Amino acid sequence: MNPELSIKMRGLDVKVFYDSNQALHGITLSILENNVTALIGPSGCGKSTFLRCLNRMNDTIEGARVTGHVFLDEEDIYDSSLDVVELRSRVGMVFQKPNPFPKSIYENVAYGPRIHGLARSRLELDEIVEKSLLKAGLFNEIKDRLHDAGTGLSGGQQQRLCIARAIAVSPEVILMDEPCSALDPIATARIEELIDDLRKNYTIVIVTHSMQQAARVSQFTAMFHLGTLIEFGATETIFTSPKEQRTQDYITGRFG
Amino acid sequence: MSAQHIVRSFDKELDYLAKKIAEMGKHARHMVERSISAIVQDDSFLADRVIAEDIVLDEAERDIDEKAILIIALRQPMAVDLREIVGTIRMSADLERIGDMGKNIAKRVAAMTEIRQSASFYKNLEAFASLALRQLDEVLDAYAKQSLERIDAVREHDDEIDAMYTSLFRELLSYMVEYPSNITVCTHLLFCAKNIERIGDHATNIAETVHYILTGYYPLSERPKDDQTYEVGLDKKRIFQKNV
Ligand SMILES: Nc1ncnc2c1ncn2[C@@H]1O[C@H](COP(=O)(O)OP(=O)(O)O)[C@@H](O)[C@H]1O
Ligand SMILES: [Mg+2]
Numbered sequence: 001m002n003p004e005l006s007i008k009m010r011g012l013d014v015k016v017f018y019d020s021n022q023a024l025h026g027i028t029l030s031i032l033e034n035n036v037t038a039l040i041g042p043s044g045c046g047k048s049t050f051l052r053c054l055n056r057m058n059d060t061i062e063g064a065r066v067t068g069h070v071f072l073d074e075e076d077i078y079d080s081s082l083d084v085v086e087l088r089s090r091v092g093m094v095f096q097k098p099n100p101f102p103k104s105i106y107e108n109v110a111y112g113p114r115i116h117g118l119a120r121s122r123l124e125l126d127e128i129v130e131k132s133l134l135k136a137g138l139f140n141e142i143k144d145r146l147h148d149a150g151t152g153l154s155g156g157q158q159q160r161l162c163i164a165r166a167i168a169v170s171p172e173v174i175l176m177d178e179p180c181s182a183l184d185p186i187a188t189a190r191i192e193e194l195i196d197d198l199r200k201n202y203t204i205v206i207v208t209h210s211m212q213q214a215a216r217v218s219q220f221t222a223m224f225h226l227g228t229l230i231e232f233g234a235t236e237t238i239f240t241s242p243k244e245q246r247t248q249d250y251i252t253g254r255f256g
Numbered sequence: 257m258s259a260q261h262i263v264r265s266f267d268k269e270l271d272y273l274a275k276k277i278a279e280m281g282k283h284a285r286h287m288v289e290r291s292i293s294a295i296v297q298d299d300s301f302l303a304d305r306v307i308a309e310d311i312v313l314d315e316a317e318r319d320i321d322e323k324a325i326l327i328i329a330l331r332q333p334m335a336v337d338l339r340e341i342v343g344t345i346r347m348s349a350d351l352e353r354i355g356d357m358g359k360n361i362a363k364r365v366a367a368m369t370e371i372r373q374s375a376s377f378y379k380n381l382e383a384f385a386s387l388a389l390r391q392l393d394e395v396l397d398a399y400a401k402q403s404l405e406r407i408d409a410v411r412e413h414d415d416e417i418d419a420m421y422t423s424l425f426r427e428l429l430s431y432m433v434e435y436p437s438n439i440t441v442c443t444h445l446l447f448c449a450k451n452i453e454r455i456g457d458h459a460t461n462i463a464e465t466v467h468y469i470l471t472g473y474y475p476l477s478e479r480p481k482d483d484q485t486y487e488v489g490l491d492k493k494r495i496f497q498k499n500v
Contacts, residue, residue, distance in 0.1 A: 211332070211334055212332050215334075239334050239335060239338075240334075240335060240338065240339065240472060241335060241336075241339070241471070241472025241473070242335055247335075248335050248336060249259060251334040251335055252261070252333065252334050252335050252336060252337045253261050253262050253263060253266065253331075254259045254260065254261055254262065255262065
Protein backbone atom coordinates (compact mmCIF):
# COMPACT_ATOMS: atom_id res chain seq x y z
CA MET A 1 0.00 0.00 0.00
CA ASN A 2 0.86 3.62 -0.42
CA PRO A 3 3.24 4.59 2.38
CA GLU A 4 2.02 8.19 2.55
CA LEU A 5 -1.59 7.51 3.47
CA SER A 6 -3.16 10.36 5.31
CA ILE A 7 -6.43 10.47 7.14
CA LYS A 8 -9.02 12.70 5.49
CA MET A 9 -11.97 11.98 7.74
CA ARG A 10 -12.29 10.20 11.02
CA GLY A 11 -15.31 9.06 12.96
CA LEU A 12 -14.73 8.71 16.67
CA ASP A 13 -17.20 6.73 18.76
CA VAL A 14 -20.08 7.78 16.52
CA LYS A 15 -23.49 6.79 17.86
CA VAL A 16 -26.75 7.50 16.10
CA PHE A 17 -30.24 7.21 17.56
CA TYR A 18 -33.47 7.44 15.63
CA ASP A 19 -35.75 8.40 18.50
CA SER A 20 -35.18 5.54 20.95
CA ASN A 21 -33.76 3.14 18.37
CA GLN A 22 -29.97 3.08 18.33
CA ALA A 23 -28.67 2.56 14.75
CA LEU A 24 -24.93 2.98 15.34
CA HIS A 25 -23.13 1.74 18.45
CA GLY A 26 -19.95 3.77 18.60
CA ILE A 27 -18.20 3.62 15.25
CA THR A 28 -14.54 4.58 15.06
CA LEU A 29 -13.30 4.56 11.51
CA SER A 30 -10.75 6.47 9.44
CA ILE A 31 -11.28 7.47 5.83
CA LEU A 32 -8.00 7.72 3.97
CA GLU A 33 -7.30 10.54 1.57
CA ASN A 34 -7.44 9.87 -2.18
CA ASN A 35 -8.70 6.39 -1.58
CA VAL A 36 -12.04 4.75 -2.05
CA THR A 37 -13.49 3.28 1.12
CA ALA A 38 -16.36 0.85 0.70
CA LEU A 39 -18.95 0.31 3.42
CA ILE A 40 -20.49 -3.14 3.25
CA GLY A 41 -22.84 -5.19 5.38
CA PRO A 42 -26.40 -6.53 5.39
CA SER A 43 -29.35 -4.17 4.94
CA GLY A 44 -30.13 -2.13 7.99
CA CYS A 45 -26.66 -2.48 9.53
CA GLY A 46 -26.14 1.29 9.46
CA LYS A 47 -24.04 1.97 6.37
CA SER A 48 -26.21 4.81 5.11
CA THR A 49 -26.56 6.17 8.60
CA PHE A 50 -22.79 6.30 9.00
CA LEU A 51 -22.38 7.84 5.55
CA ARG A 52 -24.86 10.56 6.45
CA CYS A 53 -22.87 11.35 9.59
CA LEU A 54 -19.93 12.35 7.40
CA ASN A 55 -21.71 15.44 6.07
CA ARG A 56 -24.32 15.86 8.77
CA MET A 57 -27.18 14.78 6.56
CA ASN A 58 -28.67 13.12 9.65
CA ASP A 59 -29.37 16.63 10.96
CA THR A 60 -32.16 16.84 8.44
CA ILE A 61 -33.86 13.66 9.71
CA GLU A 62 -36.61 14.03 12.30
CA GLY A 63 -35.74 12.34 15.56
CA ALA A 64 -32.16 11.53 14.58
CA ARG A 65 -29.52 12.24 17.23
CA VAL A 66 -25.77 11.89 16.72
CA THR A 67 -23.12 11.65 19.45
CA GLY A 68 -19.35 11.30 19.16
CA HIS A 69 -17.06 13.13 16.78
CA VAL A 70 -16.42 13.27 13.08
CA PHE A 71 -13.28 15.00 11.95
CA LEU A 72 -12.68 16.46 8.51
CA ASP A 73 -8.95 17.05 8.43
CA GLU A 74 -8.45 18.38 11.96
CA GLU A 75 -11.87 19.91 12.35
CA ASP A 76 -14.80 18.39 14.27
CA ILE A 77 -17.74 18.77 11.90
CA TYR A 78 -20.18 18.43 14.81
CA ASP A 79 -18.71 21.54 16.42
CA SER A 80 -21.52 24.07 16.85
CA SER A 81 -19.49 26.81 15.16
CA LEU A 82 -19.29 24.86 11.91
CA ASP A 83 -21.12 26.12 8.83
CA VAL A 84 -23.14 23.13 7.62
CA VAL A 85 -23.70 24.54 4.14
CA GLU A 86 -19.98 24.94 3.64
CA LEU A 87 -19.45 21.43 5.06
CA ARG A 88 -21.78 19.95 2.44
CA SER A 89 -19.84 21.65 -0.31
CA ARG A 90 -16.64 20.11 1.03
CA VAL A 91 -18.28 16.71 1.54
CA GLY A 92 -20.66 16.07 -1.34
CA MET A 93 -23.14 13.29 -1.77
CA VAL A 94 -24.48 11.12 -4.58
CA PHE A 95 -27.59 9.07 -3.91
CA GLN A 96 -28.89 5.69 -4.95
CA LYS A 97 -31.50 7.01 -7.34
CA PRO A 98 -30.20 9.63 -9.76
CA ASN A 99 -32.02 12.80 -8.73
CA PRO A 100 -31.33 15.60 -11.19
CA PHE A 101 -33.29 18.80 -10.63
CA PRO A 102 -36.08 19.34 -13.16
CA LYS A 103 -33.89 21.81 -14.96
CA SER A 104 -31.41 21.81 -17.83
CA ILE A 105 -28.22 19.79 -17.70
CA TYR A 106 -26.30 23.05 -17.48
CA GLU A 107 -28.39 24.38 -14.60
CA ASN A 108 -28.05 21.14 -12.68
CA VAL A 109 -24.31 21.56 -12.59
CA ALA A 110 -24.29 25.35 -12.29
CA TYR A 111 -26.62 25.40 -9.31
CA GLY A 112 -24.04 24.58 -6.62
CA PRO A 113 -21.25 26.89 -7.81
CA ARG A 114 -23.81 29.67 -8.11
CA ILE A 115 -25.19 29.41 -4.57
CA HIS A 116 -21.66 29.03 -3.16
CA GLY A 117 -20.47 32.01 -5.20
CA LEU A 118 -17.69 30.05 -6.85
CA ALA A 119 -17.88 31.85 -10.19
CA ARG A 120 -17.41 35.57 -10.73
CA SER A 121 -18.68 35.61 -14.30
CA ARG A 122 -20.80 33.68 -16.71
CA LEU A 123 -17.61 32.62 -18.47
CA GLU A 124 -16.17 31.19 -15.25
CA LEU A 125 -19.42 29.38 -14.57
CA ASP A 126 -19.41 27.91 -18.08
CA GLU A 127 -15.92 26.69 -17.42
CA ILE A 128 -16.83 25.06 -14.11
CA VAL A 129 -19.82 23.34 -15.74
CA GLU A 130 -17.75 22.03 -18.62
CA LYS A 131 -14.93 20.82 -16.37
CA SER A 132 -17.31 19.08 -14.01
CA LEU A 133 -19.10 17.33 -16.85
CA LEU A 134 -15.73 16.32 -18.30
CA LYS A 135 -14.56 14.90 -14.99
CA ALA A 136 -17.82 13.02 -14.65
CA GLY A 137 -17.22 11.50 -18.07
CA LEU A 138 -20.43 12.96 -19.45
CA PHE A 139 -19.39 16.03 -21.42
CA ASN A 140 -18.71 14.40 -24.77
CA GLU A 141 -22.06 12.65 -24.80
CA ILE A 142 -24.14 15.74 -24.06
CA LYS A 143 -22.09 18.74 -25.19
CA ASP A 144 -24.61 19.63 -27.90
CA ARG A 145 -27.60 19.55 -25.59
CA LEU A 146 -26.44 21.31 -22.46
CA HIS A 147 -29.74 23.12 -22.25
CA ASP A 148 -31.94 20.06 -22.56
CA ALA A 149 -33.62 18.76 -19.42
CA GLY A 150 -31.39 16.70 -17.13
CA THR A 151 -34.29 14.37 -16.49
CA GLY A 152 -34.28 13.38 -20.18
CA LEU A 153 -30.95 11.57 -19.88
CA SER A 154 -30.58 7.82 -19.43
CA GLY A 155 -30.26 6.49 -15.87
CA GLY A 156 -26.50 6.09 -16.11
CA GLN A 157 -26.12 9.57 -17.62
CA GLN A 158 -28.33 11.03 -14.90
CA GLN A 159 -26.13 9.47 -12.25
CA ARG A 160 -23.02 10.90 -13.89
CA LEU A 161 -24.82 14.25 -14.02
CA CYS A 162 -25.34 13.98 -10.27
CA ILE A 163 -21.65 13.23 -9.87
CA ALA A 164 -20.83 16.28 -12.04
CA ARG A 165 -23.14 18.30 -9.81
CA ALA A 166 -21.30 17.08 -6.73
CA ILE A 167 -17.91 17.80 -8.30
CA ALA A 168 -18.91 21.30 -9.42
CA VAL A 169 -18.54 22.76 -5.93
CA SER A 170 -14.98 21.37 -5.63
CA PRO A 171 -15.60 19.00 -2.77
CA GLU A 172 -12.80 17.19 -0.98
CA VAL A 173 -14.83 14.12 -0.17
CA ILE A 174 -17.61 12.49 -2.19
CA LEU A 175 -20.07 10.17 -0.45
CA MET A 176 -21.97 7.71 -2.62
CA ASP A 177 -24.89 5.65 -1.34
CA GLU A 178 -25.39 2.66 -3.65
CA PRO A 179 -24.81 4.85 -6.70
CA CYS A 180 -25.17 1.98 -9.18
CA SER A 181 -28.04 -0.02 -7.77
CA ALA A 182 -30.49 1.49 -10.27
CA LEU A 183 -28.15 1.13 -13.25
CA ASP A 184 -27.52 -1.53 -15.88
CA PRO A 185 -24.10 -3.27 -16.07
CA ILE A 186 -22.67 -0.96 -18.74
CA ALA A 187 -23.72 2.20 -16.92
CA THR A 188 -22.37 0.62 -13.73
CA ALA A 189 -19.02 -0.09 -15.37
CA ARG A 190 -18.83 3.56 -16.49
CA ILE A 191 -19.47 4.79 -12.96
CA GLU A 192 -16.89 2.39 -11.54
CA GLU A 193 -14.34 3.57 -14.06
CA LEU A 194 -15.22 7.13 -13.11
CA ILE A 195 -14.82 6.42 -9.39
CA ASP A 196 -11.34 5.10 -10.03
CA ASP A 197 -10.53 8.28 -11.96
CA LEU A 198 -11.99 10.58 -9.35
CA ARG A 199 -9.96 9.25 -6.49
CA LYS A 200 -6.86 11.03 -7.78
CA ASN A 201 -8.51 14.29 -6.78
CA TYR A 202 -11.07 13.32 -4.21
CA THR A 203 -11.59 11.04 -1.27
CA ILE A 204 -14.51 8.71 -1.83
CA VAL A 205 -16.74 6.72 0.49
CA ILE A 206 -19.16 4.35 -1.17
CA VAL A 207 -21.93 2.17 0.19
CA THR A 208 -22.59 -0.83 -2.01
CA HIS A 209 -24.52 -4.06 -1.86
CA SER A 210 -22.41 -5.63 -4.53
CA MET A 211 -19.42 -7.42 -3.04
CA GLN A 212 -17.82 -7.49 -6.47
CA GLN A 213 -18.24 -3.75 -6.83
CA ALA A 214 -16.72 -3.11 -3.42
CA ALA A 215 -13.82 -5.37 -4.36
CA ARG A 216 -13.35 -3.65 -7.72
CA VAL A 217 -13.55 0.00 -6.80
CA SER A 218 -12.26 0.35 -3.27
CA GLN A 219 -8.87 0.24 -1.61
CA PHE A 220 -10.30 -0.08 1.88
CA THR A 221 -13.39 -1.85 3.10
CA ALA A 222 -15.37 -1.49 6.30
CA MET A 223 -17.76 -4.27 7.24
CA PHE A 224 -20.76 -3.25 9.36
CA HIS A 225 -23.20 -5.48 11.18
CA LEU A 226 -26.06 -4.46 13.51
CA GLY A 227 -24.71 -0.96 13.90
CA THR A 228 -21.15 -1.93 14.77
CA LEU A 229 -17.96 -1.99 12.74
CA ILE A 230 -16.94 -5.64 12.44
CA GLU A 231 -13.77 -5.30 10.43
CA PHE A 232 -11.83 -2.65 8.57
CA GLY A 233 -8.89 -3.32 6.31
CA ALA A 234 -7.35 -3.31 2.86
CA THR A 235 -9.99 -4.44 0.38
CA GLU A 236 -7.65 -7.09 -0.94
CA THR A 237 -7.46 -8.70 2.48
CA ILE A 238 -11.13 -8.36 3.30
CA PHE A 239 -12.17 -10.19 0.15
CA THR A 240 -9.52 -12.90 0.11
CA SER A 241 -8.86 -13.61 3.76
CA PRO A 242 -11.00 -11.63 6.17
CA LYS A 243 -10.12 -12.04 9.82
CA GLU A 244 -13.63 -12.00 11.24
CA GLN A 245 -16.01 -14.90 10.83
CA ARG A 246 -18.96 -12.56 10.33
CA THR A 247 -17.19 -10.83 7.45
CA GLN A 248 -16.36 -14.18 5.92
CA ASP A 249 -19.94 -15.40 6.31
CA TYR A 250 -21.37 -12.23 4.81
CA ILE A 251 -19.15 -11.94 1.76
CA THR A 252 -19.38 -15.65 0.97
CA GLY A 253 -23.18 -15.62 1.20
CA ARG A 254 -23.54 -17.59 4.43
CA PHE A 255 -25.41 -14.98 6.44
CA GLY A 256 -28.70 -16.39 7.71
CA MET B 257 -15.86 -24.95 6.68
CA SER B 258 -18.35 -22.76 8.47
CA ALA B 259 -22.11 -22.57 8.03
CA GLN B 260 -23.87 -23.51 4.83
CA HIS B 261 -24.42 -21.07 2.01
CA ILE B 262 -27.78 -19.40 1.68
CA VAL B 263 -27.78 -20.81 -1.84
CA ARG B 264 -27.63 -24.54 -1.12
CA SER B 265 -26.61 -25.61 -4.60
CA PHE B 266 -23.36 -23.68 -4.09
CA ASP B 267 -22.49 -26.08 -1.24
CA LYS B 268 -23.22 -29.01 -3.51
CA GLU B 269 -20.90 -27.66 -6.17
CA LEU B 270 -18.10 -27.18 -3.66
CA ASP B 271 -18.68 -30.68 -2.29
CA TYR B 272 -18.46 -32.05 -5.80
CA LEU B 273 -15.03 -30.47 -6.31
CA ALA B 274 -13.75 -31.81 -2.99
CA LYS B 275 -15.05 -35.28 -3.80
CA LYS B 276 -13.42 -35.15 -7.22
CA ILE B 277 -10.06 -34.22 -5.68
CA ALA B 278 -10.32 -37.14 -3.27
CA GLU B 279 -11.03 -39.47 -6.18
CA MET B 280 -8.13 -38.12 -8.21
CA GLY B 281 -5.87 -38.60 -5.21
CA LYS B 282 -6.93 -42.21 -4.80
CA HIS B 283 -6.51 -42.91 -8.47
CA ALA B 284 -3.09 -41.25 -8.70
CA ARG B 285 -1.93 -43.18 -5.66
CA HIS B 286 -3.15 -46.44 -7.09
CA MET B 287 -1.34 -45.79 -10.38
CA VAL B 288 1.97 -45.10 -8.68
CA GLU B 289 1.63 -48.09 -6.39
CA ARG B 290 0.98 -50.44 -9.30
CA SER B 291 3.69 -48.94 -11.47
CA ILE B 292 6.20 -49.89 -8.79
CA SER B 293 4.73 -53.40 -8.52
CA ALA B 294 5.02 -53.71 -12.28
CA ILE B 295 8.71 -52.84 -12.07
CA VAL B 296 9.40 -55.20 -9.19
CA GLN B 297 7.41 -58.10 -10.64
CA ASP B 298 8.34 -57.36 -14.23
CA ASP B 299 4.63 -57.32 -15.03
CA SER B 300 4.19 -55.61 -18.39
CA PHE B 301 0.47 -56.36 -18.41
CA LEU B 302 0.03 -54.36 -15.22
CA ALA B 303 2.30 -51.64 -16.59
CA ASP B 304 0.13 -51.28 -19.68
CA ARG B 305 -2.95 -50.94 -17.56
CA VAL B 306 -1.37 -48.20 -15.51
CA ILE B 307 -0.38 -46.38 -18.69
CA ALA B 308 -3.89 -46.71 -20.10
CA GLU B 309 -5.50 -45.42 -16.91
CA ASP B 310 -3.68 -42.11 -17.00
CA ILE B 311 -6.46 -40.69 -19.13
CA VAL B 312 -8.84 -40.90 -16.15
CA LEU B 313 -6.78 -38.26 -14.37
CA ASP B 314 -6.51 -36.07 -17.45
CA GLU B 315 -10.27 -36.11 -17.77
CA ALA B 316 -10.83 -35.50 -14.07
CA GLU B 317 -8.50 -32.51 -14.16
CA ARG B 318 -10.37 -31.03 -17.10
CA ASP B 319 -13.68 -31.68 -15.38
CA ILE B 320 -12.51 -29.89 -12.23
CA ASP B 321 -11.22 -26.95 -14.27
CA GLU B 322 -14.49 -26.60 -16.13
CA LYS B 323 -16.64 -26.86 -13.02
CA ALA B 324 -14.41 -24.46 -11.09
CA ILE B 325 -14.51 -21.88 -13.87
CA LEU B 326 -18.28 -22.22 -14.08
CA ILE B 327 -18.64 -21.66 -10.34
CA ILE B 328 -16.42 -18.58 -10.55
CA ALA B 329 -18.50 -17.21 -13.43
CA LEU B 330 -21.88 -17.97 -11.86
CA ARG B 331 -21.26 -17.33 -8.19
CA GLN B 332 -18.35 -14.92 -8.03
CA PRO B 333 -17.00 -16.61 -4.93
CA MET B 334 -15.16 -14.67 -2.27
CA ALA B 335 -12.69 -15.33 0.52
CA VAL B 336 -12.48 -18.96 1.67
CA ASP B 337 -14.74 -20.11 -1.18
CA LEU B 338 -12.54 -18.48 -3.78
CA ARG B 339 -9.42 -19.94 -2.18
CA GLU B 340 -11.02 -23.36 -2.09
CA ILE B 341 -11.97 -23.23 -5.77
CA VAL B 342 -8.63 -21.91 -6.97
CA GLY B 343 -6.98 -24.43 -4.66
CA THR B 344 -8.87 -27.30 -6.29
CA ILE B 345 -7.64 -26.22 -9.70
CA ARG B 346 -4.08 -26.29 -8.42
CA MET B 347 -4.41 -29.56 -6.55
CA SER B 348 -5.94 -31.31 -9.54
CA ALA B 349 -2.95 -30.21 -11.63
CA ASP B 350 -0.56 -31.67 -9.05
CA LEU B 351 -2.52 -34.91 -8.85
CA GLU B 352 -2.58 -35.21 -12.61
CA ARG B 353 1.21 -34.83 -12.61
CA ILE B 354 1.54 -37.52 -9.95
CA GLY B 355 -0.40 -39.82 -12.27
CA ASP B 356 2.06 -38.92 -15.03
CA MET B 357 4.91 -39.95 -12.77
CA GLY B 358 3.25 -43.33 -12.29
CA LYS B 359 2.82 -43.64 -16.03
CA ASN B 360 6.47 -42.73 -16.63
CA ILE B 361 7.59 -45.40 -14.20
CA ALA B 362 5.27 -47.97 -15.78
CA LYS B 363 6.66 -47.17 -19.24
CA ARG B 364 10.10 -48.38 -18.16
CA VAL B 365 8.90 -51.90 -17.42
CA ALA B 366 9.12 -52.97 -21.07
CA ALA B 367 12.71 -51.77 -21.39
CA MET B 368 13.73 -53.45 -18.14
CA THR B 369 12.42 -56.93 -18.88
CA GLU B 370 15.71 -58.04 -20.39
CA ILE B 371 17.72 -56.90 -17.44
CA ARG B 372 15.51 -58.03 -14.64
CA GLN B 373 17.10 -58.29 -11.19
CA SER B 374 15.98 -60.19 -8.12
CA ALA B 375 13.18 -58.58 -6.11
CA SER B 376 15.52 -57.54 -3.30
CA PHE B 377 17.32 -55.33 -5.77
CA TYR B 378 14.25 -53.04 -5.87
CA LYS B 379 13.69 -53.02 -2.13
CA ASN B 380 14.92 -49.47 -1.57
CA LEU B 381 13.03 -48.11 -4.53
CA GLU B 382 9.87 -49.68 -3.14
CA ALA B 383 10.53 -48.22 0.27
CA PHE B 384 11.12 -44.83 -1.28
CA ALA B 385 7.85 -45.02 -3.20
CA SER B 386 5.99 -45.98 -0.01
CA LEU B 387 7.43 -42.96 1.72
CA ALA B 388 6.30 -40.62 -1.05
CA LEU B 389 2.86 -42.21 -1.16
CA ARG B 390 2.51 -41.96 2.60
CA GLN B 391 3.20 -38.26 2.17
CA LEU B 392 0.45 -38.07 -0.45
CA ASP B 393 -1.99 -39.98 1.77
CA GLU B 394 -1.35 -37.65 4.67
CA VAL B 395 -1.78 -34.57 2.57
CA LEU B 396 -5.08 -35.79 1.11
CA ASP B 397 -6.25 -36.77 4.55
CA ALA B 398 -5.38 -33.32 5.87
CA TYR B 399 -7.35 -31.78 3.01
CA ALA B 400 -10.37 -34.00 3.62
CA LYS B 401 -10.32 -33.13 7.31
CA GLN B 402 -9.43 -29.47 6.69
CA SER B 403 -6.77 -29.82 9.35
CA LEU B 404 -4.00 -27.28 9.57
CA GLU B 405 -2.11 -29.32 12.18
CA ARG B 406 -1.98 -32.30 9.88
CA ILE B 407 -0.68 -30.14 7.08
CA ASP B 408 2.12 -28.84 9.24
CA ALA B 409 2.94 -32.40 10.26
CA VAL B 410 3.12 -33.49 6.61
CA ARG B 411 5.54 -30.76 5.78
CA GLU B 412 7.90 -32.03 8.43
CA HIS B 413 8.34 -35.28 6.50
CA ASP B 414 9.65 -33.50 3.40
CA ASP B 415 13.23 -33.81 4.58
CA GLU B 416 12.93 -37.59 4.86
CA ILE B 417 12.02 -37.85 1.20
CA ASP B 418 14.97 -35.73 0.14
CA ALA B 419 17.35 -37.68 2.34
CA MET B 420 16.10 -41.00 1.05
CA TYR B 421 16.33 -39.84 -2.55
CA THR B 422 19.92 -38.75 -2.11
CA SER B 423 20.83 -42.03 -0.47
CA LEU B 424 19.11 -44.07 -3.19
CA PHE B 425 20.88 -42.04 -5.82
CA ARG B 426 24.24 -42.80 -4.20
CA GLU B 427 23.41 -46.44 -3.90
CA LEU B 428 22.53 -46.77 -7.56
CA LEU B 429 25.59 -44.82 -8.57
CA SER B 430 27.80 -47.10 -6.53
CA TYR B 431 26.24 -50.19 -8.16
CA MET B 432 27.05 -48.79 -11.55
CA VAL B 433 30.62 -48.17 -10.55
CA GLU B 434 30.94 -51.59 -9.04
CA TYR B 435 29.22 -53.56 -11.79
CA PRO B 436 29.18 -51.70 -15.10
CA SER B 437 26.83 -54.38 -16.44
CA ASN B 438 24.18 -52.87 -14.17
CA ILE B 439 24.39 -49.47 -15.77
CA THR B 440 21.25 -49.87 -17.87
CA VAL B 441 19.00 -51.12 -15.12
CA CYS B 442 20.39 -48.61 -12.63
CA THR B 443 19.85 -45.75 -15.05
CA HIS B 444 16.22 -46.74 -15.43
CA LEU B 445 15.90 -46.97 -11.69
CA LEU B 446 17.49 -43.54 -11.28
CA PHE B 447 14.76 -42.10 -13.46
CA CYS B 448 12.14 -43.97 -11.46
CA ALA B 449 13.62 -42.56 -8.27
CA LYS B 450 13.54 -39.09 -9.77
CA ASN B 451 9.86 -39.59 -10.63
CA ILE B 452 9.13 -40.63 -7.07
CA GLU B 453 10.98 -37.65 -5.74
CA ARG B 454 8.77 -35.46 -7.94
CA ILE B 455 5.72 -37.11 -6.40
CA GLY B 456 6.98 -35.89 -3.03
CA ASP B 457 7.28 -32.38 -4.50
CA HIS B 458 3.73 -32.47 -5.77
CA ALA B 459 2.52 -33.67 -2.38
CA THR B 460 4.33 -30.69 -0.86
CA ASN B 461 2.65 -28.37 -3.37
CA ILE B 462 -0.70 -29.77 -2.36
CA ALA B 463 0.14 -29.30 1.30
CA GLU B 464 0.93 -25.65 0.59
CA THR B 465 -2.29 -25.21 -1.35
CA VAL B 466 -4.31 -26.70 1.50
CA HIS B 467 -2.51 -24.39 3.91
CA TYR B 468 -3.47 -21.47 1.67
CA ILE B 469 -7.09 -22.58 1.47
CA LEU B 470 -7.32 -22.86 5.24
CA THR B 471 -5.48 -19.69 6.19
CA GLY B 472 -5.29 -17.33 3.21
CA TYR B 473 -1.49 -17.41 3.11
CA TYR B 474 1.25 -19.80 2.12
CA PRO B 475 3.31 -21.44 4.85
CA LEU B 476 5.97 -19.05 6.05
CA SER B 477 8.83 -21.38 6.78
CA GLU B 478 11.31 -21.93 4.02
CA ARG B 479 10.35 -24.65 1.64
CA PRO B 480 12.38 -27.79 2.22
CA LYS B 481 15.27 -28.13 -0.19
CA ASP B 482 14.55 -30.43 -3.08
CA ASP B 483 16.81 -32.60 -5.17
CA GLN B 484 20.27 -32.48 -3.59
CA THR B 485 21.80 -35.11 -5.84
CA TYR B 486 23.60 -32.52 -7.95
CA GLU B 487 26.16 -32.60 -5.14
CA VAL B 488 26.79 -36.28 -5.51
CA GLY B 489 29.86 -36.77 -7.69
CA LEU B 490 31.45 -39.78 -9.28
CA ASP B 491 34.22 -39.66 -6.76
CA LYS B 492 34.44 -43.35 -5.91
CA LYS B 493 35.84 -42.85 -2.49
CA ARG B 494 33.05 -40.53 -1.58
CA ILE B 495 30.33 -42.76 -2.91
CA PHE B 496 31.64 -45.75 -1.05
CA GLN B 497 32.44 -43.85 2.09
CA LYS B 498 28.93 -42.50 2.34
CA ASN B 499 27.49 -45.80 1.51
CA VAL B 500 29.28 -48.05 3.92
N1 LIG C 1 -34.82 7.95 8.76
C1 LIG C 1 -34.83 6.94 9.61
N2 LIG C 1 -35.72 6.93 10.63
C2 LIG C 1 -35.75 5.92 11.51
N3 LIG C 1 -34.94 4.85 11.48
C3 LIG C 1 -34.04 4.80 10.49
C4 LIG C 1 -33.93 5.83 9.51
N4 LIG C 1 -32.94 5.51 8.65
C5 LIG C 1 -32.46 4.33 9.07
N5 LIG C 1 -33.10 3.90 10.16
C6 LIG C 1 -32.83 2.64 10.90
O1 LIG C 1 -31.45 2.60 11.24
C7 LIG C 1 -30.91 1.33 11.00
C8 LIG C 1 -29.77 1.44 9.99
O2 LIG C 1 -30.31 1.81 8.73
P1 LIG C 1 -29.44 2.24 7.49
O3 LIG C 1 -28.36 3.15 7.94
O4 LIG C 1 -30.35 2.73 6.44
O5 LIG C 1 -28.80 0.84 7.09
P2 LIG C 1 -28.14 0.37 5.71
O6 LIG C 1 -27.81 1.57 4.91
O7 LIG C 1 -26.92 -0.39 6.14
O8 LIG C 1 -29.13 -0.52 5.05
C9 LIG C 1 -32.06 0.47 10.53
O9 LIG C 1 -32.55 -0.23 11.63
C10 LIG C 1 -33.07 1.44 10.03
O10 LIG C 1 -34.38 0.96 10.18
MG1 LIG D 1 -28.53 2.13 2.94
